[in-house]
Amino acid sequence: xxxxxxxxxxxxxxxxxxxxxxxxxxxxxxxxxxxxxxxxxxxxxxxxxxxxxxxxxxxxxxxxxxxxxxxxxxxxxxxxxxxxxxxxxxxxxxxxxxxxxxxxxxxxxx
Amino acid sequence: xxxxxxxxxxxxxxxxxxxxxxxxxxxxxxxxxxxxxxxxxxxxxxxxxxxxxxxxxxxxxxxxxxxxxxxxxxxxxxxxxxxxxxxxxxxxxxxxxxxxxxxxxxxxxxxxxx
Numbered sequence: 001x002x003x004x005x006x007x008x009x010x011x012x013x014x015x016x017x018x019x020x021x022x023x024x025x026x027x028x029x030x031x032x033x034x035x036x037x038x039x040x041x042x043x044x045x046x047x048x049x050x051x052x053x054x055x056x057x058x059x060x061x062x063x064x065x066x067x068x069x070x071x072x073x074x075x076x077x078x079x080x081x082x083x084x085x086x087x088x089x090x091x092x093x094x095x096x097x098x099x100x101x102x103x104x105x106x107x108x109x110x
Numbered sequence: 111x112x113x114x115x116x117x118x119x120x121x122x123x124x125x126x127x128x129x130x131x132x133x134x135x136x137x138x139x140x141x142x143x144x145x146x147x148x149x150x151x152x153x154x155x156x157x158x159x160x161x162x163x164x165x166x167x168x169x170x171x172x173x174x175x176x177x178x179x180x181x182x183x184x185x186x187x188x189x190x191x192x193x194x195x196x197x198x199x200x201x202x203x204x205x206x207x208x209x210x211x212x213x214x215x216x217x218x219x220x221x222x223x224x
Contacts, residue, residue, distance in 0.1 A: 034212065043198075049212055097155060097158065098153075
């Protein structure tokens with residue numbers, strides 16, 4: 001069973017602070033890694049993808065991947081109230097199959 | 111707008127009804143997916159179609175019947191559902207041969223089974 005773990009509970013951060021989200025995965029053959037944002041009552045929206053070890057930055061978002069440790073993270077800098085959402089980690093196995101974590105809820109406090 | 115549309119957006123049905131969910135993608139992708147999202151649970155992959163051929167049936171009960179007439183359209187036919195089938199049903203599409211094969215989701219159909 002391929003598992004994606006997002007173990008942190010709801011994360012409350014002050015506006016302007018950095019939000020840090022973590023994700024671990026069980027399948028060493030995983031090829032591609034994604035972070036989706038899902039607002040309440042809406043569908044998941046892709047915000048970051050990362051395929052190789054290291055950091056990838058896109059605006060206020062930075063994804064970090066460490067395949068040896070089977071770990072992927074997401075940093076949100078200068079957090080805004082509009083960043084309040086659930087963030088889903090997803091891992092692709094090379095055969096079009098995505099496994100999702102349960103998600104982390106982020107609440108940005110003005 | 112992601113280029114993936116779903117209808118209806120909301121559906122209430124009784125356990126003896128038959129209904130269908132429709133998904134259409136305008137992205138030129140060749141893979142389409144059905145997911146189920148229940149409260150407090152991860153997204154569950156139900157079915158995968160590559161070039162309109164089913165490549166995955168993730169142990170889904172037969173009361174859910176998918177149909178993919180072409181690479182742009184995907185249906186999920188529902189019959190004799192149970193109240194525990196109430197959930198958000200999401201359609202997604204992706205390219206097959208590009209790195210990452212990023213999946214793009216439609217807005218979902220919120221289903222309530224009474």
